[in-house]
Amino acid sequence: MAWQQGDQWGQSDNPLQDIFKKFQTQFGGGGGSGGPVKGLKTIVALGAILLGFVSAFYTVAPDEQGIVKRFGEVARTTGPGPHFRIPGIETVLKPKVTKVHPVAVGFRRDPSGRAQVLPREALMLTGDENIIQVEMVVQYRIQDAEAYLFQISGIEETIRKSSEAGIREVIGKNKVDDALTTGKQRIQDETQVIVQNILNSYGAGVEITTIQLKDVTPPKEVVAAFKDVASAKEDRERLIRQAQSYENDIIPRAKGQAAQTVNEAQAYSQARVQRAKGEADRFLKTLKEYKRGKDVIRKRMYIETMEAILPGMDKVVIEGKVADGILPYLPLGSGSRGKGGITQ
Numbered sequence: 001m002a003w004q005q006g007d008q009w010g011q012s013d014n015p016l017q018d019i020f021k022k023f024q025t026q027f028g029g030g031g032g033s034g035g036p037v038k039g040l041k042t043i044v045a046l047g048a049i050l051l052g053f054v055s056a057f058y059t060v061a062p063d064e065q066g067i068v069k070r071f072g073e074v075a076r077t078t079g080p081g082p083h084f085r086i087p088g089i090e091t092v093l094k095p096k097v098t099k100v101h102p103v104a105v106g107f108r109r110d111p112s113g114r115a116q117v118l119p120r121e122a123l124m125l126t127g128d129e130n131i132i133q134v135e136m137v138v139q140y141r142i143q144d145a146e147a148y149l150f151q152i153s154g155i156e157e158t159i160r161k162s163s164e165a166g167i168r169e170v171i172g173k174n175k176v177d178d179a180l181t182t183g184k185q186r187i188q189d190e191t192q193v194i195v196q197n198i199l200n201s202y203g204a205g206v207e208i209t210t211i212q213l214k215d216v217t218p219p220k221e222v223v224a225a226f227k228d229v230a231s232a233k234e235d236r237e238r239l240i241r242q243a244q245s246y247e248n249d250i251i252p253r254a255k256g257q258a259a260q261t262v263n264e265a266q267a268y269s270q271a272r273v274q275r276a277k278g279e280a281d282r283f284l285k286t287l288k289e290y291k292r293g294k295d296v297i298r299k300r301m302y303i304e305t306m307e308a309i310l311p312g313m314d315k316v317v318i319e320g321k322v323a324d325g326i327l328p329y330l331p332l333g334s335g336s337r338g339k340g341g342i343t344q
Contacts, residue, residue: 056087063098065145074146093149097142100209103156105163106135107214123219124168130176131222135215136188138163138195140206147205155204159195162202163211166194184213 059082060066066078070090078092085092106122107115115135122133138159142148152158170190174183192211199206218226290297318326 056084058083058085058092060094061096063096064094065097065142067093067095067145067149069093074150077146095142095145095149097145100139100141101156103138103140103159103163104135105138105160105167106133121164124171126171126176126179127173128175131219132171132176132179133215133217133219134167134171134179134213136163136167136191136211136213138208139210139212140208142205143207144205147203151203151205155206158202158204159199159206159208162198163191163195166191166198167211169194179216180218184216188213 058066060078060080062080064080066083068075068078068083068085068090069092070086075090083092107117109115117133117135119133122135124132124134126132140159148155167187170187171179174187177183179187188211192208195211196208199208217223286297
């Protein structure tokens with residue numbers, strides 16, 4: 001009885017044996033010699049079918065794009081989400097279309113992360129015939145996944161060579177001062193446009209997002225000369241600032257003095273004109289009075305003239321007959337000549 005071979009509930013002591021017997025009974029047609037083999041084949045076949053069915057589905061992540069190939073030829077492009085493909089006939093590539101990829105130009109990083117300069121890429125000639133060392137990073141993302149995968153072989157090397165050509169063209173049109181100081185942003189923008197146009201002509205399917213000049217320096221062999229030039233430029237700027245400061249000080253002062261002189265001249269001119277007008281009016285009034293009474297006016301003019309002259313002279317006034325007995329004496333040749341005399 002079953003309860004005698006197992007536990008009290010009729011279960012076997014060997015569960016694996018029970019499972020095998022069930023499969024043997026279901027798929028092997030009983031206890032014949034070919035039953036277990038046929039059952040195993042059936043299980044393998046079902047597993048293969050199930051595995052093939054599962055592998056027919058694939059999922060595209062939000063930052064990816066699915067490129068389905070059938071016998072090596074692109075069949076279709078799929079977006080994010082679950083999709084179906086024919087197992088064994090179709091294969092799927094899923095490039096990340098939103099990821100920004102960097103490409104180094106003029107340097108490479110070793111396994112430890114240190115930057116190693118490549119002089120062959122980094123050394124460039126400027127428009128004023130100076131040599132500088134340029135290291136830059138080009139960042140791009142995939143714009144057309146199909147073109148990115150199949151249009152160009154070695155896409156990153158193509159981007160690197162195109163970027164090197166673009167930066168050399170722009171640097172060759174600019175002076176060394178622009179590349180070292182204030183012209184970096186403009187150089188980056190111009191280079192980005194040139195590189196994008198080159199890659200578009202190749203049908204590379206990528207978009208250049210940014211070009212960053214990581215480091216722009218003179219070569220080691222001419223660093224000392226560049227430092228001297230930089231010092232000279234700093235001295236020049238300092239002298240220019242001093243001259244501008246002096247100019248800003250002296251010009252307003254000179255303008256103020258000029259305005260003051262002009263105002264004084266205008267005031268003097270107005271005073272002289274008004275004085276001349278006053279004297280002319282007084283003369284005309286005197287002339288009018290003179291015509292009315294010539295003797296009175298003549299005597300008044302004589303008296304006014306004497307009042308103006310006599311106070312500055314050394315003189316002795318003798319009246320009447322007293323003067324008849326005095327010998328007139330004129331000190332001719334003395335220092336007081338013309339300053340004194342005797343008036344009778």
